[in-house]
Amino acid sequence: MRPSARVQAAIDLVDAILAAARGQGASADTLARNFFRERRYMGSGDRRAVRDLAWRAVRRFGEIPDNGRAAMAGLAREDAALAALFDGSGYGPAALTDDEPVASGGVIPSWIEAHLPALFDAEEKAALLDRAALDMRYDPARTTRAALSAHWPEIAFSDALPRAARLPNGTAIEASEPWLQGAVDVQDWGSQAIVQACLDDDAPALVIDLCAGAGGKTLALSAMLPGVRIIASDTSRDRLAAMEPRRRRAGSDSIETLLLNPKREWESLEHFEGQADVVLVDAPCSGSGTWRRNPETRWRLTPERLDKLVAEQARLIEIAKRLVRPGGALVYAVCSLLPEEGARQVARGLCDQPGWHISLKTMNIGRPVRADGALAASHDAADQPAGMLLTPHHDGTDGFFFTRAIRS
Numbered sequence: 001m002r003p004s005a006r007v008q009a010a011i012d013l014v015d016a017i018l019a020a021a022r023g024q025g026a027s028a029d030t031l032a033r034n035f036f037r038e039r040r041y042m043g044s045g046d047r048r049a050v051r052d053l054a055w056r057a058v059r060r061f062g063e064i065p066d067n068g069r070a071a072m073a074g075l076a077r078e079d080a081a082l083a084a085l086f087d088g089s090g091y092g093p094a095a096l097t098d099d100e101p102v103a104s105g106g107v108i109p110s111w112i113e114a115h116l117p118a119l120f121d122a123e124e125k126a127a128l129l130d131r132a133a134l135d136m137r138y139d140p141a142r143t144t145r146a147a148l149s150a151h152w153p154e155i156a157f158s159d160a161l162p163r164a165a166r167l168p169n170g171t172a173i174e175a176s177e178p179w180l181q182g183a184v185d186v187q188d189w190g191s192q193a194i195v196q197a198c199l200d201d202d203a204p205a206l207v208i209d210l211c212a213g214a215g216g217k218t219l220a221l222s223a224m225l226p227g228v229r230i231i232a233s234d235t236s237r238d239r240l241a242a243m244e245p246r247r248r249r250a251g252s253d254s255i256e257t258l259l260l261n262p263k264r265e266w267e268s269l270e271h272f273e274g275q276a277d278v279v280l281v282d283a284p285c286s287g288s289g290t291w292r293r294n295p296e297t298r299w300r301l302t303p304e305r306l307d308k309l310v311a312e313q314a315r316l317i318e319i320a321k322r323l324v325r326p327g328g329a330l331v332y333a334v335c336s337l338l339p340e341e342g343a344r345q346v347a348r349g350l351c352d353q354p355g356w357h358i359s360l361k362t363m364n365i366g367r368p369v370r371a372d373g374a375l376a377a378s379h380d381a382a383d384q385p386a387g388m389l390l391t392p393h394h395d396g397t398d399g400f401f402f403t404r405a406i407r408s
């Protein structure tokens, strides 16, 4: 394909992503897969170039552009070589005109930017739309750091998380021997920090992963707590079903899945009332901490949707509180950077509630934050942290808020 034809193809792909974002349609990754499947004539170099250009446009603009051409025209304003490809030749885009719509502005939608606490300076904001690293978790029962280093000489290990490693982007991890043997799984270091927050010196007897989804954290918990009974519940049958092959590959046989009825979750959970040593609430959220992976999701979020998520998170915290035994822990987490879903949510539902207190573990990753979203002086209760914040810039992870509350 000629370079200008690649630009037009990228415009078409961005158009599809914009239409799906407006109509809450398929994810950008799914759309891209379908897009290239329908265009078999594109070689692998063409596909890579088109995808890279489309994603550059999606990452670049926080406000939803009018259309794919406006997004690309916005990029072209900052890139003379790209602008020169709007030459009207062959399958390329028509020449740019002075009166057509052109995307502009920063990388974050302004209404969302207004919700971010002050610690999000220019570097923190820019990092929200960087490319994410390829993080993984390994199982020391099945492999060693030495074996992994021999397989991937470029691997880096975390000094904050016991089983976390990082590979260069693009590593074909899912075709590798360690992956096929169930010795490694893809998992962001932030998710692994949340799993760490669920662990204590004493082994638990019962752990409930209330919003287990396809089991990213359930499987990590199970690897850390072999033999411990883990209830993995969710309202999505499809997500729980997607956990099964991953569970088999990892050889975890102490996980029980439990499908919940939306709004009637308690009917299935009642018999665990006051019994769980740990309840993890990895709550549905805006996903504003994962824009690096799914940049188009910031075009899907609306103030109304955010309000609904905040209400649902509060409801799930109340359900989880009833499940924790006295002395047990509730770990609440969201892959969001908005205090409404994180520190403020916890301040309302846990910090200010009799019979509960926040007890954070000191970790070599993340920063403690107060209820208003500002940094706390330390993890100590005296400094009143509501929980921990992990950010792409500071921690090299997806953005997460999590906390650990103990029931008296």
Ligand SMILES: C[S@@+](CC[C@H](N)C(=O)[O-])C[C@H]1O[C@@H](n2cnc3c(N)ncnc32)[C@H](O)[C@@H]1O
Pocket (backbone or CB within 6 Å): 191, 210, 211, 212, 213, 214, 215, 216, 217, 218, 233, 234, 235, 236, 239, 260, 262, 263, 265, 282, 283, 284, 285, 316
């Ligand atoms: C952030 S995702 C969980 C990700 C998962 N824990 C992991 O580590 O892969 C949130 C999950 O909450 C589930 N969910 C939404 N509403 C729920 C509810 N009322 N009760 C339980 N789960 C719910 C969603 O289906 C989704 O799987």
